[in-house]
Structures are given as C-alpha cells and as structure tokens.
Amino acid sequence: MPSYLFVFAQSHSEFRLPELESIAELYGFTLSVPGDCDPSRPFMILQLDLEEHARLLASRCILIKYIYEFHAQGKDYEELHVANKANRHLWLPYAHDTSFKFLVTAYNHKIPESRQREVVESFNYMGFVGKIDLKTPQIILGCFEEYDSSSGLAVTRHDRDGRFRQAYFGRLVVEGSARALIKTFDVKKRLYYGNTSMEAEVSLLMANQAMASSSKLVYDPFCGTGSMAYPIAHFGAQVFGSDIDGRQMRGKVGKDQPPGVLRAAKQYGVADRIVDLCTFDVTRNPWRCGNLFDTIVTDPPYGVRAGAKRLGRKKELSEVQKTANIEHQLSARNKLEPYIPPTKPYELSLLAADLVVLSRYLLKPGGRLVFFLPTVNEQYEEVDIQSMLCDGMVLVANSLQGFGSWGRRLVTIRKTTDDSYPPPSFEEERNLGERVPAHKDFREQYFRGFKKEAIDDAAV
C-alpha cells in the first residue's frame, strides 16, 4: 500500500484518527494506521490503496491541512536523503519536464531563509530540470521539519534551528478543502444561535463521526438551537430534531417568521433537509417504533449554561394539589398562553446511560451514536465510558477536548446487533454500578470548581 504524509491542523489531536477512520468507512476504503503512529503529532504516515482515497479524505476531514505522497523521513537530513534515494521511483517520473515548486517549512519553528535555500539545494541530486514555477506549478514538493514545542525552553530561535525531532519529504497530493467549512458555519455569522450553540469546527467533527451523507436519516434528541443539524444536513443527510424546550428551536419570533433553526438552515441552503422539529421530552417520546435512524448525534445540555431537563416535579404533589392541578390544566387556554408542564433536572450519568439504550432501540443495525460527554479530567477513568455500554453497543472512538480541569469527550458508539431491543425504561432510581463516573452530577462539580465535596463543617 502506498504511504501518504498527513499534515494536520494543530488543534483537536485526539479527533484526528477517529475522523479519518469514519470517513474511510463512509466511503468504504481501507486506511492503514501503523502500530507506532502517534496521533498527538501533527505529521502522520498512513497507508491508502489509491490517491483517490486521499482526495476523498481531504474533501471531508476538517483536521487535514495537506496530504503528501510520502517519499522519505529522517531524524536528520542524511537519513532523509538516503531514504529518498531509495524511493526514487516515486519522484523520478517528474524530474525531466514537470514544472515544480519546493516548499521548506517547520512545525513549532520558523526556518531562516538562508537555511531554507540550503535545504532545497541539498535535494539537487534528484535532478529536477523542469521549470521552477511559484504560481502554478504542476507539482509541489514539500519538506517539513517537526520541532518539539519551545514553550518553557530558554533557547533562541537561532540555537534551535536544525535541531528538529523529525523531517519529512513528499509530493503534494491535495490540500484539505473541508477546513473552509469552519468559516462557512461560523456561529457568529449564523442568523440564529443561542448561548449553548456548538462551535463550527467541533460540530463539523461531530458530523464526520456521524458519517453524515445523502440518503441517511439522523436524529438529534437535544436539538436546542440546531448546531448539529446544519453541518449534518450540509453533508446531505435528512435531520430530525427534538427538544423539551420548543423555545430553543423557535427563538423569539412571531407567527410571521419561520422558527430560528429553519432560518439558519435556510442560510446554509439546507432547510428542506430538516425533516421536522418536535417538542417533547426524550424520556417520554412518541416514536412509533425502533430501528429508524442511521445516526443519533447530539450535544446534551450538561448544566454549565443550561441543564438537561425531563418532565416531572422535584417534589411530588399532594392528592389535593394534584386534582387542582389537573383542573387547571384542562381549563380553557388560548394559544398565547399554552399549558407548560413542570420539568425537573435530568442527571447527566442517567441521561448518558439512557441515551445509549435509547439509541440501541432507535438506531438501525450498524448505526452510530455520537455525543459529547463532559467529564472531570482528574477523576475520569476509561471505565466511565465502558460502563455506559450495553449488549449490542460497541465503543468506536472517545476523543477528549480539554479545557484544563474539565473536558468533554466525543463518544462514538456503534450498534452491532441485528436483534430488536425494547426502549429504555428511563427509571430514575437505579444502580449504575459501584464506581461513581466522573461525569455524575457534572453541573454541581463544575460550580464547586471540581473540588471534592465540602465536608459539612457545621457538624464538626
């Protein structure tokens, strides 16, 4: 299998491989990742059968900056040139009459121009006699030096120069074109959004984990202001959204205007792929049957800006109150003043566990559940995610976006079973296992500053 040098954007390193693997699976080709591959580094050498596959990845993966045909690497230039000479069959066809451009660049460092020239000249043995064309070359050859981060080190740029960790060389196959979508979906330019709207880059990453594509039916049970719906619909899928709070989906508009989510969808040219938006509590949902959706993708509210809610009351009413209440509900109401049932908090570890079981019921076999789970980094253990799984649901990826003491994990789960399972019971009083997962009562932990529970000093 030919090797390709992938150059990634710096952020979201834990999302790099899951994104590539999802898109490779979506298009049905093999991506081979060597065992010693380190996804935290922005350069990776991966194998693909065809150059066409590299082009497909670059057209969809948000984190790809460039893909080069890989020619050589080395801890110094001596090693790199030896390897490059051994791979001459890759570049010799371009040596005689192909116009070209030579790029020399570095990660975590800036190479002085004089040495950039030296590096270019060190490749003279390749015998490229075609025209040097900086504007419209037929091919671009790239040489990348990867440096460790200089933060905290008392060395000058001059002293660091040349002391790279690894250097890579290859021929440009394709630039990542999907990164431009980050601007397209910029929340600040969106016609409708809220304070819980997901930033564009991450919502696009979620859409790729969801393997969104034309002919798929996708469901977001905590749709909110629709952040997830837009990129998913952009990639061609049909999207259902529901939320317990209809105001999130509508926004503050009168009857003469479409709901906020639809206005934003129209801005992106995808309004007709938002199949419908419905107001309901996902724990009391009206879906007629299971096995409906290709993907369930959602960013459940976890309580920092808005907590998740479900129908019910924190405290049960007395019988007298109940009767009075039903009378009140049934009394005539006009459209401007509809009955709004009471809600209570939906604790995050219950929500997450319910979401997995609900997805097993609602997903088609092979379908994916993709969702964000916030967690306290110091207390997090892998078992927190493993223990959420149930028969027929298998973990595909788990990528951390860190914010210091806390972070959120993008969890991707696949339904591997063809069997039919019942919908979840959504019971509130149940045992989720002995360990308290790091995401339990996340909201309370967040506002406590992630300190251990304060000891009740009144009792001391």
Place this chain on the structure above:
Amino acid sequence: MVRLITHNLLACHVKGCTSNNFPLEFKDVQVVLRESEFNPDFLRGFIPKIEWSALIGAARELGDTSLPDQLPEMLDDDFLKTLHHVLLEIHVEEGIMVCPNCKHNYPISNGIPNMLLAEHEIG
C-alpha cells in the same frame, strides 16, 4: 412541517395509551406545499419503515389522492416522485393532531408539533 413522513412515525404516548394510538388524526389544519430535493436513495431506504395505510389515510385527509392503496412492487422513478411529494412536500403548519384512542390533542404551531405530555399523563 409537520410533514407526512413525521406524522407516520409519531404515536400517542400518553401513559397507558398503547393501542389504537396511531395514526394521529389531523384537525383544523393549515397546509403549505414546499418543493424539496428529490432523493430516491433516501426514499428507498425509508420505504420499509412506512405504515402504508396510515400514510394513505393522512394524505387523503389532506386532499392528496396520488398514492395507490397498496405499496407497488415496482419502485420506479415516477412512483418515487409521487411518494417524495406526499412524504416530504406537504407541510402542516398549524392545527392539531388528535389521538384516536385517548383523544389527547397535540397542537402544531408554526410548523412545530408540541408532543409534550401533561403532568397527569406521564404517570
């Protein structure tokens, strides 16, 4: 919105209302037709999920009689285009969906159905 594809998937879910709770009946509806892109692959994938008689009933309730009584065996483009129109281009913007069994009213306002249950309905 509410499109007939959605109507075909929603059942009354009031506590204890488990039979004759589908399809919901439309009442006092305002209908708008909106063209949308034709996606035959999506339709072919979705057809096995359709409750055909419920779809026919709802379409006729809204004045559309273009679909046959039975799902045809041959899914040619002409049929898929008709199905596309019925499933995805008829939008109920205002009105009520009523449960045939327990008579619960699910109001539709500005295209969004309110499927929330009242306190005494969740049990």
